[in-house]
Amino acid sequence: MTIGIGIIGCGFISDAYLRGAARSGHLSVLGVADIVPEAAAAKADAHGVAARPIDDLLADPAVEIVVNLTVPLAHAEVSTRILDAGKHVYTEKPLAATFSAASALVAHAAQAGLRVGCAPDTFFGAPHQAIRRAVDEGVIGRVVGGSVGFYNPGMESWHPAPDFLFKPGAGPVLDAGPYLATYLVNLLGPVRSVVAAGSRGRDRRTIATGPRRGEHIEVEVDTTVNAVLEFASGADVALTVSWDVPGTTRPPIEVYGETGTLSGPTPNWFGGEVRTTGGGGEWRDIDVSRFAFGEITGEARPGVIVADYRSIGIVDMALALRSGRPHRASGDLALHVLEVLEGILTAAAEGRRIEMATTCERPAPLPPGAGEEVLEG
Ligand SMILES: NC(=O)c1ccc[n+]([C@@H]2O[C@H](COP(=O)([O-])OP(=O)(O)OC[C@H]3O[C@@H](n4cnc5c(N)ncnc54)[C@H](O)[C@@H]3O)[C@@H](O)[C@H]2O)c1
The missing domain is CATH 3.30.360.10 (Dihydrodipicolinate Reductase; domain 2)
Incomplete structure (x- = not known):
């Protein structure tokens, strides 16, 4: 099973994702895009993928998941555009620059019947x-x-x-x-x-x-x-x-x-x-x-402490989409x-205890094994 993905945001961390996707049997990178076209062109050259305008990538029916690797202040806007194009979104962290923008994004995705995935996926390690x-x-x-x-x-x-x-x-x-x-x-x-x-x-x-x-x-x-x-x-x-x-x-x-x-x-x-x-x-x-x-x-x-498998969360999300199960980096x-982290900032600024309004399930543990096949179930 291979799923078509696109990447928006071709900066520092995009190399790790492009390397991870290239090694995965489950992801096919159908294009990379950036607000700075030269940035997309450079990553396209380096990794042997296509550089495309953002709108062109978002209009491609073969692209099912779009990965948002822009800077945090652009996360909400770019992820909203991805959802509006009818694509599932997987974004770098934080989910958005504010909890309120992130809440709106998650609600928007739920209403549209689309998935949101978010880094970090290092807990898969x-x-x-x-x-x-x-x-x-x-x-x-x-x-x-x-x-x-x-x-x-x-x-x-x-x-x-x-x-x-x-x-x-x-x-x-x-x-x-x-x-x-x-x-x-x-x-x-x-x-x-x-x-x-x-x-x-x-x-x-x-x-x-x-x-x-x-x-x-x-x-x-x-x-x-x-x-x-x-x-x-x-x-x-x-x-x-x-x-x-x-x-x-x-x-x-x-x-x-x-x-x-x-x-x-x-x-x-x-x-x-x-x-x-x-x-x-x-x-x-x-x-x-x-x-x-x-x-x-x-x-x-x-x-090896710096082992870098960034993109495994996208692989998990792709496989979960096909089998209908929840994905882990959700x-x-x-x-x-993000509510916890924003709560920490507020607690530090205001000197008071902050109670959380949200909760979540723990992601399912990974079964022991080696390689992507352990994610298939
Ligand atoms: N640098 C790291 O080691 C690292 C590690 C893990 C996660 N991250 C996360 O990855 C994300 C990107 O970090 P980075 O270090 O690659 O940043 P970066 O500044 O190197 O790259 C960001 C890219 O996004 C593009 N961009 C910005 N706004 C855009 C928009 N509205 N539309 C399209 N493209 C836009 C920029 O032109 C740039 O090429 C951040 O959320 C960061 O927290 C970074």
Whole structure:
């Protein structure tokens, strides 16, 4: 089964999607488009696909899913256009720049009978699925708490056009937060409420790489935020996102249960190792290889932290469309995650606890196996 997809937004992250789609037996890229035609032409050349005007791509009946890889402030507008063209949409995170725009988008799709999928799909990764399995099987008993974080000195050190990252709609809460919050909702279920505090390390950042090296960016968002997520399950998890951290030894993921701890790699990527004290005694490794998706890219193994299978969420959505089952990286999940993240920003700005209005089901766990065939059922 192959499904025709189109891509709108040909910037930095589009290479990962085009590589993933090319390696998948289930996706056929029928065209790429961008508001800047030269950007689409460059990616088309690099990946051997067609560059097309946006309207032409949206009018193609062979395109069933359109992937929105534009910047966060354009997500809602571009995704709405995709739905209006009668196509299913899969978008990069966040679902929209605001919870209210995202709610309207999800409602619009439901009314039109179309699907919304949203990144991140990193929770499909082998170590993250292995932790989910361990929690579900009671390896650490009832989960009481946890500590998760994403920390680095600043995105301006490697991104050639990082302006959008320091503006409303991004910042570490909306840029890195979706990885952590999606991971946690997949693991523990929906969030009931959040509390948080935020700060800004510097008012101005300097681009360190690419043709705009040396240019300044005015910072308009908090770049360090500490939050506590209070889950409906009763677990409380500390979440830190920061672009003001020169170095750290704090683990990216720890989950504390009544009878043990699970420790895992950052959900910013698909790979890495998992350790636990569950069952008592010393730390021991959990075998994550049976959840591996290495077959898809052929280049990365589960233990390789930067394993990148971006597009697996689209494959899952494509297969789910054909079989009629729910897809995992869903609009409902992304909407709840965005409410949590916006709640963190509001809690930090106003110094109060924010209750969630939305909830969602945990995505179905991936059956152990290797490659895309485990998604077919
Ligand atoms: N850079 C990363 O490592 C990374 C990783 C994961 C996710 N993401 C997410 O992917 C998305 C894109 O990030 P990026 O780093 O590729 O950004 P980018 O700025 O490099 O690329 C965005 C592209 O979208 C195009 N675009 C903007 N508005 C448009 C519109 N209205 N219509 C059509 N095209 C439009 C731009 O011309 C540009 O080519 C963001 O949502 C980001 O959060 C980025």
